[in-house]
Amino acid sequence: MTANTARRGLLWHLRIALLETRFQFLSSLRLPAFAVPTLLFPVFFYLFFAVVFQPGGPSLVAPTYMLATYGVFGVLGPSIFGFGVGLAEERDTGALLLKRTTPMPAGAFLFARVGTAAIFGAVVVAVLFLLAGFAAGVELHRSQWFSLAGIILAAVLPFSAIGLAIGAWAKQQAAVAVVNLVFIGMSLISGLWVPIYMLPNVMQDIAIVFPTFHLGQLALKVIDLDLGGSVWLHLVLLGVQTAVCLAVAAAGFRRFSGR
């Protein structure tokens, strides 16, 4: 089977990864319980608080600020629901086990999940940005639009790690509850719904342990509306938090494969 070895090069991996992503995305899109809140929550919140209400008179601070925070919120949903609930579900139904018997590389599976979260995130970003730019009147430098989109989409990685950790341990039903708790709790405390400077200081102190806080601050830094923390500190803490999540996830998978 010489053809096999030729087919299993980098291109083969990429091909499978893309195809997995395509079907993962299709499958998620057809799941109203996933697609509707994921796509509509951040968009409706933004529309309501930043466009319709238009707080702040001639200042575009509010719609600009919320663009960053609801953008991060927008990728948090698909990332942790996709991994947390989706993974638990696939494990419970045995779909994950079946995939492990096939030639599908494990990397393609992870890629598809991350990719699907990124596609949903990109759709949310696209809609938010269009609303901000053409309905709320937000103007940003080209580099700021791109940086903001880049940071928001990059958030898929650390958020997926959280989802992975939950999905690796929790049963499907428990995963739904845990993910919802994490989703709402982290968003609120990290200032993704209400600007963090309006929250009690205690909550700001707690927020530092959540990746959502650091990504929110990094996104806000692009538009000079952050609390003024160091970029490197945010990145280091984010790295540590992601590493912890991955370690927790790895422990969960080891347990699952019967060692």
Add this chain to the structure above:
Amino acid sequence: MPSEPPSPAALAGLSGVSHRYGDVLALDRLDLEVRQGEVLAVLGPNGAGKTTAVSLLLGTLTLQSGTARVFGSAPDAANVRLRRGAMLQVSGVPETLTVAEHLALFRAYYPSPLPTARLLEMAGLRELRDRRFGKLSGGQKQRVMFALALAGDPELVFLDEPTAGLDLDGRRRLWDEIRALKAAGRTAVLTTHYLEEADALADRIAVIHRGRLIAEGSPEDIKSRTAGRVVRCVTTITPETARSFPEAAGVETKGQHLEVVTAEPEAVLRRMFALDPELGDLTVVGVGLEEAFLALTGDGAGSDGEA
């Protein structure tokens, strides 16, 4: 344990494999060999360790002791996966994708997959190709899983309880397809707890009980050793004496009763009446699977599990 000499035609196998789930010993120094071009039925009651053995051959379970080889490699090696298909006992696929989409995805994993039309035909899914997996009945889902196992036109297919949940028609169709696989030179390993199914499909049957290989042979061979009757009565004849009957395949005492498994109950009864004309509470029944295993093992602990 009956351990065949390594055959040059061996495609896959376990040797000396033990597996433990906590305190439960699921496999106990199991040896199992799959030969090129055969349909091997792994027969055993629920809880015998069939699925554990298959999982180790699929590499979905981490080996604890012993060796597992498929195509001369580790069971989860990349080149093994390309040449092997599997249908798991408990598994599903995402419910929001259609049958055709699932097939398309699985076909893409393999270098020379079977055509979609052929897969749909084999699994009887032609009318269901655009139906979402979640909208299918249990039997239909099972057929999808069968089609997915064959998507890559594998040289070796593992079918773990493939007919569970299928109606009669579905079962017959699957049997036909498994026979067709064999005719096409493929190798299949199927687990079942129906002797009938093993007999209908297999070239060879490996019987597993309590994690051990207790018999291995052609269906005729296995049948001859199991397709008997159980003679059950209260008697003064000791088990030792009963075992000395040439017709007795297995002997066990259950409470006051003595049970003798045999292919020739009339001969056994003649001997018993000769030795103990007063024997009572006599029944002669067809052998269940459990009794068949008893007969094969010849040992006699409790009789748990279904027959």
Add this chain to the structure above:
Amino acid sequence: MASPERPIWRRDPLIAAVAAAAFVGLLMTLPAPDPADPPGGPLPETDFAVVDVTVFDGEEFRPHRDVWVEDGRIRAVGQRLALPDGLPRVDGRGHTLLPGLMDAHTHTFGLALTDALRFGVTTVFDQFTSPSVLAQKRAARDDLSRSNEADLFSAGNVATAPGGHGTQFGVPVETLTSPGEAPAFVRERKEEGSDWIKIIWEDGGTFGADIPTLDRATIAAVIEAAHAEELLAVIHISTLEHGLAALDMGINGLVHVWGDEVISEADAARFAEAGVFVIPTLSVRVAAAGESMGPDLLAATRPEDVSDMQRQTLAQTFPRPVGTSEASIESVRRLHAAGVRILAGTDAPNPGTGFGISMHGELRLLERAGLSPAEALAAATAHPPDAFGIEDRGRLQRGRIADLLLVAGDLESDLSRSAAIAGVWKDGFPVEAAWAR
């Protein structure tokens, strides 16, 4: 085996590429702000915005603000203003924008108002000039047309004794000698256009001279008469004792701080309690003590930016040292600590000072007296109009006149950057100056 099926993955890379391109394309179409020109070229006028600048609004520094000027007035100050398309924008990054400076103590003549404006001083509070000058310049205060002069508010003529301080400059001065003349004197000043009444109490004692001066009763009468005419009364004093006496007479402000001794904290608190403001004029105080900042200011400024008159007065010295700068500075520190409102003023063009340019020295002297950069700048922007009851300037706020000073650098961390002027606007018009090349 029928005809081979098309591989399902064939189009995936194309779809991915198209989707990615669409996303990037969308980002490219999103509205970007109109390009902002860095300061350095010609500055826009009357209708424009300075964007992403650190604003000093009269009290506090606020980073990343946009300031929108319309028809020569401030239309809005805020973060990320919704600015109309096509509005000229000045890129304020790395700069500080503040209200045009207010010199609360000058004596206007010659090119004083032009010199002041060039150094970012957009309004002067003159403490003695010819009433004719005042009459001539008064209209410009409310006129938002292009001008190359700072706006002028003034006491006009001063209340002094015949032959007293103020009479020696060649300007004809009405004098008075008794309390009874005070009401008429004040009424005349008001009719001449004086914006407040300034009183001279100077016997020359601190510099070894013997100069005629008003007696206490007359001073008290002038203060009373000014208040009767609803005018503020401020006073020139040279000693702490006179300052305290004026406080007791109900004075509104001191236009100098004394140099003879350091005020006690208790007395400083009395000034604060009475709401009396103090214009320490430390620039002239240090010059009088023989420690003029003039040479330093000249050295730090490009020669072509300094007028002959500025150069001349900055270089001048007092005949002999009077008092110590430390006593003055320490008194200001205590007054400020007690909560007395401090106003920045230079007393230009006295020896060692120059119109406009000395305000940048005065800011640093106030910093030496313990004021933070924000407090020193407040003394030079918001406080003078507040003290003299003027509401249309001194703060970067909606509706105020667009008298603006743009400085390269961050004044909050380095107040000495105040002289690194990148632009000055008067009534929304950029000031043509040597550095605007």
